[in-house]
Amino acid sequence: MICTLYNNSDDGSDDIEQYIWTCEETFSDAGIILLCDCIKEDKTRQQLNMSDNNITSEGAKCIAEAIKVNTTLQKLDINGNNLSDDGATAISECLKYNNSLQELNMSYNNITSEGAKCIAEAIKVNTTLQKLDIRGNKLSDDGATAISECLKYNNSLQELNMSYNNITSEGAKCIAEAIKVNTTLQKLDIGCNKLSDDGATAISECLKYNNSLQELNMAGNNITSEGAKTIAEAIKVNTSLHTLNIYHYHLSNDDRPSFNMTILTAVHHNTTLMKLTLPLVSGDNKVKITSEVEKINKERTRQDISTLTCYYSL
Template sequence: MLDDNNITSVKDISTAVINTNTVKVLNMWNNDLTSQEASAISDMMTCLEELYISDNKLGDDGAVIISKGITETNTLRVLTIGVNNITSTGAIAIANSLLHNTSLEELDMRFNAIGQDGATAIAQAITNNKTLKKLIINKCEITSTGATAIANSLLHNTSLEVLDMNWNAIGKDGATAIAQAITNNKTLKKLNINRCEITSTEATAIANSLLHNTSLEELQLSYNAMGKDVATAIAHAITNNKTLKELYLCGGTIDEQSAVIIMRSLHHNNSITKLYLLYRLVDNDNVKREVEHINRRRRKSNVQELLLYN
């Protein structure tokens, strides 16, 4: 583990990793690494299984070099390269490398400005890649076009299990495409679309998509528009969905009536174990009664955590 240690000779580390072939996990978070060190990093990717290089200064030039390592390695399973001043140019290079890689299972690119073009390239990679299981692209300046492309790629992908794209302004079209993806995808287990500027119409469509989904176990939809219509759709989904285990609805415009509608649906559900809900009227008697009712049922139900935030 070499995180935050002001590394001075990445080339020496790379040589040692390659020559010994015993180091499988390398952490170089927050070491001011630039594109000048990228070649040495890329060289040792053929030996490593996990590489953590987030919070550095690799930039697009470094990302392009790292992408060559992704193409060549058949051992690397985990790569975190978030917060590295990577834009669409570097993201496209990394995405294209995934078309040839058969080992990578987790890729974390959070807090890089990959934009529409980078997201579209990643969507193409998701469509064709057969091994990637976890993708983190939160706060990557992905807008409607990029989000729609990624959502559409889920219609063809059969390996991705975790997708975290929170804090992106995915818009109406992006959210609508995600709803369609949830309806048809059979492998995604966790989806985080918190803070994605989703309106109540699209949030309702996403809730309705759960009526047809049989794989999703965790949905994070916090800090998007809610309201009674969304709450009603979510309650209907909770009542009928048999696989969802965790649901996060914090920070939305949920009033007392909506909170009660959602909580009452838990009486008819046998899969939900965690519900995170924000409501404005924490002292409301109706809400208190529902909480007490659910708490009394816990021994007879699967609900383990019911967290209500004010």
């Protein structure tokens, strides 16, 4: 298995050096132990990708010890392994000491709310991490609540992905409370969870106060036309959001047109939203929706405002 470490050279190209270990067809924990010795001594590499390598919590502990002393690594990708909560705890602990890591991907690693609580404690004190991807785990509402609480204190995180984590409206309410006071988060992905209209209402309400969030993905939840109304009210007054994804494959064909028109009617009052993804419609409904987007863009062109690009998805 090849583990590639990237070092950006002065001329902008990537100077690629490959560390090759063989351990029963995968890198696994045994290979990680050897590699971590290199990470401790390395003074130049900025990116490390160890995704999909059957790494367990034991390997994660070795990675954590290496990152405690490494001062140059900026991006670490360990998604698609089997870290579990013990591994997440180890990685989290090292974040309290590391001052160089800017991007961390721990998606799809069987992390539950217990691991999320440790991650949250680390983010409270870490001042360099800008991007955190923990999608596809098992955070649930307790994990979402813990992560949300840390957002009230953290001033460095700019991108957070918590999609595919069985978060319901209760977790969404905690996320919303955090976003009301957080001033640095620019991109939030809570798609493909279990948010209902109550969750959409909570998130929408916080958008009336937040001035930093630029991209929001709430697609693939259980939001109906009632939830769309609260999202629409937020769109009317929000001035920072430029990308919104709310397509909804659970929505019936009969409800899709009204859902879309509710959102687009609100966009007439908005001047900053540039990318919008809505539930797919067809036939006469598609013609009507397309016409509404054209009206929005005609008015924006007249006012010399950036036009809206509208996408549709099942």
